[in-house]
Amino acid sequence: MGCCNSSPSMEDPPPQDVHQNHGGSDSQITKFSFSDLNKATENFYLKNIVSENGGETSDTVYKGRLHNGGFIAVKKFMNMAWSDSNQFVEEAHRVGKLRHNSVVNLIGYCCDGNERLLVAAFMPNDTLAKRLFHRKNQTMEWEMRLRVAFCVAQALDFCSGGGFTSYNNLNAYSVLSNEDGDACLSCFGLMKEFKDDQRATGCVNSESLIFGFGTPLMNLLSGKQIPPSHAPEMIHGKSVVELIDPNLKGKFSAEEATIIFKLASQCLQYEDIESLNTKDLVTTLETLHTKTNALSYGMLEMAKRQDVSLNQLSTLGDACLKMDLKAIHKILVMAEDDKELVEFSFEEWLEEVKDIQEVRKHGDQTFLEQDFETAIDCYSQLIESRRMVYPSVYARRCLCYLFCNQPDRALKDGMVAQQLFPDWPTAFYLQSVALSQLNMITDSADTLKEATLLEAKRQHQEKES
Numbered sequence: 001m002g003c004c005n006s007s008p009s010m011e012d013p014p015p016q017d018v019h020q021n022h023g024g025s026d027s028q029i030t031k032f033s034f035s036d037l038n039k040a041t042e043n044f045y046l047k048n049i050v051s052e053n054g055g056e057t058s059d060t061v062y063k064g065r066l067h068n069g070g071f072i073a074v075k076k077f078m079n080m081a082w083s084d085s086n087q088f089v090e091e092a093h094r095v096g097k098l099r100h101n102s103v104v105n106l107i108g109y110c111c112d113g114n115e116r117l118l119v120a121a122f123m124p125n126d127t128l129a130k131r132l133f134h135r136k137n138q139t140m141e142w143e144m145r146l147r148v149a150f151c152v153a154q155a156l157d158f159c160s161g162g163g164f165t166s167y168n169n170l171n172a173y174s175v176l177s178n179e180d181g182d183a184c185l186s187c188f189g190l191m192k193e194f195k196d197d198q199r200a201t202g203c204v205n206s207e208s209l210i211f212g213f214g215t216p217l218m219n220l221l222s223g224k225q226i227p228p229s230h231a232p233e234m235i236h237g238k239s240v241v242e243l244i245d246p247n248l249k250g251k252f253s254a255e256e257a258t259i260i261f262k263l264a265s266q267c268l269q270y271e272d273i274e275s276l277n278t279k280d281l282v283t284t285l286e287t288l289h290t291k292t293n294a295l296s297y298g299m300l301e302m303a304k305r306q307d308v309s310l311n312q313l314s315t316l317g318d319a320c321l322k323m324d325l326k327a328i329h330k331i332l333v334m335a336e337d338d339k340e341l342v343e344f345s346f347e348e349w350l351e352e353v354k355d356i357q358e359v360r361k362h363g364d365q366t367f368l369e370q371d372f373e374t375a376i377d378c379y380s381q382l383i384e385s386r387r388m389v390y391p392s393v394y395a396r397r398c399l400c401y402l403f404c405n406q407p408d409r410a411l412k413d414g415m416v417a418q419q420l421f422p423d424w425p426t427a428f429y430l431q432s433v434a435l436s437q438l439n440m441i442t443d444s445a446d447t448l449k450e451a452t453l454l455e456a457k458r459q460h461q462e463k464e465s
Contacts, residue, residue: 125177170212214267
């Protein structure tokens with residue numbers, strides 16, 4: 001596999017869309033010429049530099065724009081890096097096959113002469129470093145830190161499953177934010193020029209995925225910029241109380257902070273590190289992430305951008321924003337604010353009540369007991385056998401689907417509930433949760449706003465009457 005030509009080859013056409021592609025199977029990447037990337041970055045103009053690496057590496061990342069208008073991130077390696085051009089191309093294609101929500105897509109490369117460059121999708125919402133270290137008077141919430149840690153752990157686990165065992169200089173600058181504001185791991189650090197002895201032994205080193213994860217954990221815990229080379233000594237002999245970010249001002253869980261501290265300590269040791277794997281990272285952090293019902297950064301940003309006052313949200317609105325399914329369940333158990341919509345004649349009621357009343361009763365009982373699979377069966381039987389169904393039945397089945405990790409079905413039920421009761425805030429709130437689970441953060445935030453507006457309108461009408 002030779003070096004790229006002076007222009008993109010016919011077999012590797014330039015990408016038409018440089019945004020993140022999370023689910024596509026087409027992972028073909030493009031061979032760029034140096035002149036193409038030189039033009040895209042305005043001759044690698046200083047104002048287009050977007051990397052912040054604290055001087056640990058001379059490699060630089062630039063923001064660029066292709067002729068079709070798409071923005072890209074271009075990493076320019078220092079001179080004489082990757083002397084073996086075949087190895088560079090091989091590794092680029094290997095990284096280019098990775099497609100995951102929490103990993104930035106590699107879309108191309110260039111190896112003209114001694115030049116070695118990588119091209120990735122451009123992430124518009126800054127690095128974790130900028131959000132964590134450089135925003136004055138704006139401390140990242142503890143819940144959001146847990147969410148970031150979980151996303152990065154998922155990314156590392158996916159990379160590990162794809163055969164990657166190391167990451168070059170993993171730190172807060174390697175963690176980016178996508179268009180929805182969620183954390184994504186830069187693909188650039190996966191491009192590592194291995195030495196022959198490293199390939200042969202597969203030994204644990206300071207750039208292993210597990211060891212490297214210790215640094216961003218330390219960043220999130222302390223709120224401080226810590227070079228990966230100094231992270232082990234920073235945590236050695238310290239306690240979580242000494243390391244915790246004072247800017248949090250006590251707004252964190254001591255139990256959760258202790259778990260993060262212990263996990264970082266495990267990652268940053270050279271001995272017995274083999275006992276910890278990437279799936280362990282995901283399992284530990286998923287428990288914390290679920291327990292705290294961490295807010296989606298994208299939903300928070302969208303809510304603020306669209307003037308949704310988080311302090312004025314109703315109990316249901318707050319629960320939906322926080323993705324707190326248990327709190328939503330408690331509210332729906334008590335709610336009966338849709339029953340005035342459905343009116344039956346006496347004859348219809350007599351006929352239907354004989355056959356289906358017990359099904360509804362059993363469904364409501366299993367819903368109360370949180371036996372969600374049985375509740376789904378009962379509500380489905382009820383829906384299939386009646387001409388008219390209370391929107392609350394769809395709302396309850398919607399929540400059951402959310403508990404059972406079926407957000408697509410939940411979204412459909414939320415939309416049916418809206419059709420039956422167009423001005424019912426609950427239908428919109430549940431749709432926002434389903435959309436968020438489907439990673440459609442912008443749509444989720446828009447629907448959340450619509451729910452709050454409908455709720456405010458209803459409250460105003462009740463006061464007027």
